[in-house]
Amino acid sequence: MGVDYEGKKIGMWMFLFTELLFFGGMFLLYSVFRYRFPLDFHAAAAHENVWLGSVNTFILLTSSFAIALAISAMRKGRSRLSASLQLATIGMGIAFLCIKSVEWATKIQLGLYPNSPVLLQKGPGEVLFFGLYYVMTGIHGLHVLIGICVIAFMVVLTRRKKITRQNPIKLENTGLYWHFVDIVWIYLFPLFYLIT
Amino acid sequence: MRKADTQIPAGSYATYAVVWLALVALLGATIAVAKMHLLVRYSVLAPLAIASAKAGLVLIYFMHLRYEGWFLKSMLLVTVATLTAFIALTFVDVWYR
Numbered sequence: 001m002g003v004d005y006e007g008k009k010i011g012m013w014m015f016l017f018t019e020l021l022f023f024g025g026m027f028l029l030y031s032v033f034r035y036r037f038p039l040d041f042h043a044a045a046a047h048e049n050v051w052l053g054s055v056n057t058f059i060l061l062t063s064s065f066a067i068a069l070a071i072s073a074m075r076k077g078r079s080r081l082s083a084s085l086q087l088a089t090i091g092m093g094i095a096f097l098c099i100k101s102v103e104w105a106t107k108i109q110l111g112l113y114p115n116s117p118v119l120l121q122k123g124p125g126e127v128l129f130f131g132l133y134y135v136m137t138g139i140h141g142l143h144v145l146i147g148i149c150v151i152a153f154m155v156v157l158t159r160r161k162k163i164t165r166q167n168p169i170k171l172e173n174t175g176l177y178w179h180f181v182d183i184v185w186i187y188l189f190p191l192f193y194l195i196t
Numbered sequence: 197m198r199k200a201d202t203q204i205p206a207g208s209y210a211t212y213a214v215v216w217l218a219l220v221a222l223l224g225a226t227i228a229v230a231k232m233h234l235l236v237r238y239s240v241l242a243p244l245a246i247a248s249a250k251a252g253l254v255l256i257y258f259m260h261l262r263y264e265g266w267f268l269k270s271m272l273l274v275t276v277a278t279l280t281a282f283i284a285l286t287f288v289d290v291w292y293r
Binding site (some may be wrong): 010020032057058069076176180183186194 | 212213215216219220223227229239243244246251257258259271279
């Protein structure tokens with residue numbers, strides 16, 4: 001067993017609490033502006049592709065499932081299976097970012113990006129909606145990217161036997177981070193795609 | 197609380213599969229609810245309630261909160277309560293300004 005298993009886990013949770021408050025501030029900003037400009041938010045949300053958003057939600061939920069299985073496999077001593085499931089999680093993370101970039105590209109082609117001439121002609125609420133959209137999904141996407149890099153590192157550690165059945169804490173903490181990123185998306189999806 | 201340096205039990209694959217199916221079902225439900233165009237009052241509440249159910253499943257099962265002791269659970273509670281207080285106080289200002 002690794003040194004101070006409990007301490008390392010609590011440390012990770014405390015980091016996630018700071019992340020919760022960090023994203024919470026942005027959710028608060030979204031709520032206030034939505035309350036102030038309900039019609040503009042309604043009009044702006046019509047540009048969102050619900051189908052792509054739903055597929056991305058499905059991908060992220062499934063990736064959370066995969067990393068949970070990877071940790072369970074490791075705890076059962078099946079490190080090769082664990083490494084494969086970690087790679088599957090990375091694959092789904094990359095798929096999520098690819099779909100996200102298609103969505104961003106489509107919006108930018110339509111001229112819907114911060115400070116664009118098209119957007120500046122719209123109402124103040126629509127400008128705020130797209131500002132929040134790019135900041136929140138962008139920072140979330142950055143978290144997904146960081147998660148992919150950390151899981152890739154975990155695959156290397158698993159193959160080098162640095163993560164083992166007796167010492168799985170690095171992989172478990174990576175799993176906690178990935179699940180948190182999933183939870184953030186679980187809230188972003190209805191706020192930007194469904195509530196119109 | 198569990199003793200320090202005591203690992204949580206390894207989760208069963210079947211439990212995770214059931215949780216994943218429940219998450220996908222809730223995703224389907226939230227899309228269906230959005231297409232139904234409920235009253236404005238519920239159009240915000242219903243998706244957020246479903247999102248919270250999904251987040252709860254991820255927290256309890258995938259993040260193993262069900263195996264954690266009171267210490268970690270109360271830390272989470274304090275964090276969520278702090279965020280709720282921020283949101284509530286801000287909205288008091290927004291509503292009564």
